[in-house]
Amino acid sequence: MGAFADAARSAWGLIATGDAALLDIVGLSLAVSLSAVACATVVGLPLGAALAIGRFPGRRAIVILLNALMGLPPVVVGLAVYLMLSRAGPLGAFGLLFTPGAMVIAQTILVLPIIAALCRQAVDDAWAEYEEQLRSLGASGFGAALTLVWDIRFSLLTAILAGLGRASAEVGAVMIVGGNIDGVTRVMTTAIALETSKGDLPLALALGGVLILLVIALNAVAHVVKDAAQRRYG
Amino acid sequence: MDLSRRALVALAAACALVTAHAQSTYITVASTTSTEQSGLFKHLLPVFEKKYAIQVRVVALGTGQALDMGRRGDADVVFVHARPLEERFVAEGFGVQRLDVMYNDFVLIGPQSDPAKVAGGKDIVEAFRKIYAAQAAFVSRGDRSGTHFAELALWKSSGIDIAAAKGAWYRDTGQGMGPALNSAAGMGAYILADRGTWLSFRNRADLAIAVQGDARLFNQYGVMLVNPAKFPSVKQGAAQAFIDWLVSAEGQGAIAAYRIGGEPLFFPNAKN
Missing domain, CATH: 3.40.190.10 (Periplasmic binding protein-like II)
Structure with missing residues (x-):
């Protein structure tokens, strides 16, 4: 239990002193994961809504695939993105490997199926409830989808937060495509992996504590914003 | 709409932050976990970076993986410790020349x-x-x-x-x-x-x-420039400056000066 006490003490020390290296790492973690979630949201919500309301051949297969892809192993995504972005790979000329941009791409791929699949389910449920009503109002498929997404926008927040949880927690993909370069691509999870490698378990655990606090804070902010918005526009 | 516009601004700011890192001259060094995790690079790099205004980005992997990174052109310099593999890397034309840097055991x-x-x-x-x-x-x-x-x-x-x-x-x-x-x-x-x-x-x-x-x-470390003739993306000038510094009297002195608890971790043995 000594390790946990040490960890709690050094976690507090890191936060209380506003450790500059830690702030950089936290900032980059936030920038990378929030960018990835933003990109995945822009693509994932329309995709999920289209799958919920559209009727076309192969739709069921796509839905099954999307649900399965929620469990994409980060290491595999990291490896695939690595091979694409490598100088010897098809997108090598852009020189994106080992940059935060590469990390955003990898995390977007990881997060997209989660947001799209959860959005599809939510819109599907709402569609089952309001289909007749919307049809009687003469809404087209596209118009109906828009109305529904807008109607359940607050529940979709949970889908986005689930995506954020995935992005901020994963280490396998960002480690491979980012390279865990000090001051450039080191984020919370790769820093934790590094300290574990160095055998500094209390510091690794302390960083883990800071990461969890950060995720809780993000969720709290999202919740408060949602409540305020709901009161105002609900 | 206002909310989404604000979100866009935040996203743009995040992207700016992300790309700001990529401005200055930098080289990518594929090296081993032993050099990174022992703290050697944290000791060496600030000395070099200050003098040359070249940022050194280290990706720490196993020697085999680090050499593979060089083979794909994803590194400018490879700094590892398995001599037969390094010599094969150079013989295959992926590295230009292999130089001894230091040893430990x-x-x-x-x-x-x-x-x-x-x-x-x-x-x-x-x-x-x-x-x-x-x-x-x-x-x-x-x-x-x-x-x-x-x-x-x-x-x-x-x-x-x-x-x-x-x-x-x-x-x-x-x-x-x-x-x-x-x-x-x-x-x-x-x-x-x-x-x-x-x-x-x-x-x-x-x-x-x-x-x-x-x-x-005995555990010998060697350094190699990734062949710019094979990969034009290799930053030859900056990478060569780093290699030259590592084997120079100043670089060798910096390696010798790195100690933990009074004990040296690496012993410089470049040949000039």
């Missing part, structure tokens, strides 16, 4: 209970035979790293065909040096480690050095 780490009775010995090959005879737990890196290759060479010198001889006692972990040491600490197993990582490793539990000082435990 491997040490056999083991539990203080010493089930194979090897502690205090000076003959590493004899120790490997005893571990095999006692079927004492042994953790292998198993990750094509420089240390893994050194371990395999020692089994060979011991006359033990490890591919055939391995059993439950031989634990092939496929991990970096630090995680493998964590595993060995948890299992009370023997493990071959580089001295640098061992000296800076914190979670030692019951482990201690069992065998050291055998000439066969």
Whole structure:
């Protein structure tokens, strides 16, 4: 239990002193994961809504695939993105490997199926409830989808937060495509992996504590914003 | 709409932050976990970066993986420790020239209970035979790293065909040096480690050095420029400046000055 006490003490020390290296790492973690979630949201919500309301051949297969892809192993995504972005790979000329941009791409791929699949389910449920009503109002498929997404926008927040949880927690993909370069691509999870490698378990655990606090804070902010918005526009 | 516009602004700011890092001149160095995790780069790089205004970005992998990174053109410089593999890398045309930089040595780490009775010995090959005879737990890196290759060479010198001889006692972990040491600490197993990582490793539990000082435990590090003729993306000027500095009197002095608890971790031995 000594390790946990040490960890709690050094976690507090890191936060209380506003450790500059830690702030950089936290900032980059936030920038990378929030960018990835933003990109995945822009693509994932329309995709999920289209799958919920559209009727076309192969739709069921796509839905099954999307649900399965929620469990994409980060290491595999990291490896695939690595091979694409490598100088010897098809997108090598852009020189994106080992940059935060590469990390955003990898995390977007990881997060997209989660947001799209959860959005599809939510819109599907709402569609089952309001289909007749919307049809009687003469809404087209596209118009109906828009109305529904807008109607359940607050529940979709949970889908986005689930995506954020995935992005901020994963280490396998960002480690491979980012390279865990000090001051450039080191984020919370790769820093934790590094300290574990160095055998500094209390510091690794302390960083883990800071990461969890950060995720809780993000969720709290999202919740408060949602409540305020709901009161105002609900 | 206002909310979404604000979100866009935030996203743009995040992207700006992300790309701001990529402005200054930098080179990418593929190196080993031993040089990174021992703290050597944290000591060396600020000295070089200040003088040349070139940022050095280190990606720490096993030697085999680091060389593969060079083979794909994803690094400008490769700085590793497995001479035969490095020479093949240069012979294949991926590296321009291999230069000696420094050395340290491997040490056999083991539990203080010493089930194979090897502690205090000076003959590493004899120790490997005893571990095999006692079927004492042994953790292998198993990750094509420089240390893994050194371990395999020692089994060979011991006359033990490890591919055939391995059993439950031989634990092939496929991990970096630090995680493998964590595993060995948890299992009370023997493990071959580089001295640098061992000296800076914190979670030692019951482990201690069992065998050291055998000439066969010598561990040479070499540096190579990735061939710009093969990969035009290689930043030849900046990368060559880093290599030249490493083998210069100043770079060699900086390597010698890195110590933990008064003990040097690496000994410079560049040839000029």
